[in-house]
Amino acid sequence: MLIGELAQRAGTSTRTLRYYEQHGLIRSRRSTNGYRAFDEAELRVVHEIRALLAVGFDLDDIRPFVACLRAGHATGDVCPDSVAVLRRKLDEVDTCLARLNTVREKLDHQLNEAIAHREKSCLRRTVP
């Protein structure tokens, strides 16, 4: 499978695939042309990469999952390294959620204050 086909089937661009390969996430043989030749299995790998990227993982985080797939497992998340990353990411997300909730409260408070203040000055202006 050439890079264009893989890109199309995976719903991404050739640029992106070359980038993944450059960073060791996907693999290819080279035809005598110099063209990359991809195994069918790489399609699954690319899907895994894309799914994890979409969730907020970066390429380094994703590496263990790919390795896990290559090791023959049905899913990329069952290997110890992947689980470790999952744990870490879950922690990160929880931390982020906590911070965001704090921010949300602040914003909400500030918004209410500002509106209250505006309504007060509105009263002052309309009933002087």
Next chain:
Amino acid sequence: MLIGELAQRAGTSTRTLRYYEQHGLIRSRRSTNGYRAFDEAELRVVHEIRALLAVGFDLDDIRPFVACLRAGHATGDVCPDSVAVLRRKLDEVDTCLARLNTVREKLDHQLNEAIAHREKSCLRRTVP
């Protein structure tokens, strides 16, 4: 007040202040030296900027708040434009929270699945 003093009093760097000025967030007169001379009032402005940045606003978001302060209001958030930004940001945060919660659930689920799977194979390995 020279830029160094303002930086120190605001707890930031001269580089940062020049950046803010370049982007129209703070103002200065120029002495005959060519040195920037800042009003006391700019200190409050810088504090407002820093506080909002810390919450996750970008410089464009912050502009209305600065304008509000300059208009003579005690706080930067009471003007209509600021309120609009607050609303928008609150929405953004809510959206982000929703997405993050979804991600959290997925991660949690995936983590539990992976662990369950590992324990199964662990059993298989330890009791064959």
Next chain:
DNA sequence: CTAAACGTTGCCGCCGGTGTCAAGGCAAGG
């Protein structure tokens, strides 16, 4: 006179995943 400690402008680097263009090789059909 000089060194230190300020100030000035301007420009590159970073981070990460891609878009995008350049300049070229290869395959296949008219």
Next chain:
DNA sequence: CCTTGCCTTGACACCGGCGGCAACGTTTAG
């Protein structure tokens, strides 16, 4: 032969808020 459409590598652009350096002017103190 020419075009079309693949493919190749390499390199710049982006986004945003700075850090950091260069190269140079000013002020002050010793």
